[in-house]
Amino acid sequence: MRAITLAVRLSFVLGVGLVAIRAADDDRPPEARYDTSGKATRDGIGKRYFGREIAHFMGHQGAGWLERPEREQEERTDLLLKELALRPGEHVADIGAGSGYFSWRMAKIVGETGRVYATDIQQEMLDILMRQMRKHGADKIVQPILGTVQDSGLPAASVDTIILVDVYHELDFPYEMTRSMIAALKPGGRLVLVEYRGEDPAVPIKPLHKMTAAQVKKELAVQPVTFERNIATLPRQHILIFRKNAP
Numbered sequence: 001m002r003a004i005t006l007a008v009r010l011s012f013v014l015g016v017g018l019v020a021i022r023a024a025d026d027d028r029p030p031e032a033r034y035d036t037s038g039k040a041t042r043d044g045i046g047k048r049y050f051g052r053e054i055a056h057f058m059g060h061q062g063a064g065w066l067e068r069p070e071r072e073q074e075e076r077t078d079l080l081l082k083e084l085a086l087r088p089g090e091h092v093a094d095i096g097a098g099s100g101y102f103s104w105r106m107a108k109i110v111g112e113t114g115r116v117y118a119t120d121i122q123q124e125m126l127d128i129l130m131r132q133m134r135k136h137g138a139d140k141i142v143q144p145i146l147g148t149v150q151d152s153g154l155p156a157a158s159v160d161t162i163i164l165v166d167v168y169h170e171l172d173f174p175y176e177m178t179r180s181m182i183a184a185l186k187p188g189g190r191l192v193l194v195e196y197r198g199e200d201p202a203v204p205i206k207p208l209h210k211m212t213a214a215q216v217k218k219e220l221a222v223q224p225v226t227f228e229r230n231i232a233t234l235p236r237q238h239i240l241i242f243r244k245n246a247p
C-alpha cells in the first residue's frame, strides 16, 4: 500500500515537473499559445491562435485560381502594387508567393538593382513560379526559397519589405513564422499583410480565409513590430502595414 502511495506521489511530482519544464521552454506569451483542444472545421486545421482557427493552406492545384484573368479587376491588384510604393533597388520578400502573381510584377518595379525573394512551402508552387518568372523576364531578380512552416528561410536583416498576400491566415505556426520574418527585416523594415476583410460579409471568401483588422492587430501585438496603418482602398482586402521595432 505504501509503495503504491509513493508511486502515485512520484508520478504526480514528475508530471507537475514536466508541465513546468514545458512552460519554461515555451517562449510564447501565454495568450499566444496554440489551442488544439477543439475540433477541426471543414476549412481549418483544428488549431486555434488567439481564438482564430488556422485555415488549410492552398495546394499547388489552386495555382490556376491565383492566375485567373479577372483577378486584377476583382481585387484591384494593380492598385495594391501602387499602394505598396516600392522603390527601385528595394529588397522585397513575397512570402507564400504561390504561382508568383506578385513576384514578377514587383520585380519590374524594384528592377535589376533590387531583389525579390519568393518563398513557399510547396516545391511544386516554386516550380510553377519560376516558369512564370522566365516567361516575364524576371528570373534574374526573383530568387525562389523553399521555406518551412516555421521558418521563412530568408537571410537575417536582409529585406526592406515583406509582403504576404492572402497567406497569414494559413500559416500553421503564425507565432514562429512571424518571428522568423521579422528577423529577416532590416531595421525599420515593413511587414505588410494583405487579407480578405473578415468584417465584410459581402466579400465572397470562406470565413477562415478572411481576417478582421482587429484580429490581425491582436496577433501581431506580441511581436516586435508596431502597427502603422490600414490602407482601405481595395475592394476586398485590407492592406495592414507594420514596422519592425528598433532593437
Ligand SMILES: C[S@@+](CC[C@H](N)C(=O)[O-])C[C@H]1O[C@@H](n2cnc3c(N)ncnc32)[C@H](O)[C@@H]1O
Residues within 6 Å of the ligand: 057, 058, 066, 095, 096, 097, 098, 099, 100, 101, 102, 119, 120, 121, 122, 125, 147, 148, 149, 150, 152, 164, 165, 166, 167, 170, 171, 172, 177
Ligand atoms: C492563397 S496562396 C497565395 C499566393 C500568393 N501570395 C498570391 O496572392 O497569389 C497561399 C500560399 O501560401 C503558401 N504558404 C502557406 N504557409 C506558408 C509558410 N509558412 N511559408 C511560406 N508559404 C506558405 C502556400 O503554399 C500557398 O502557395
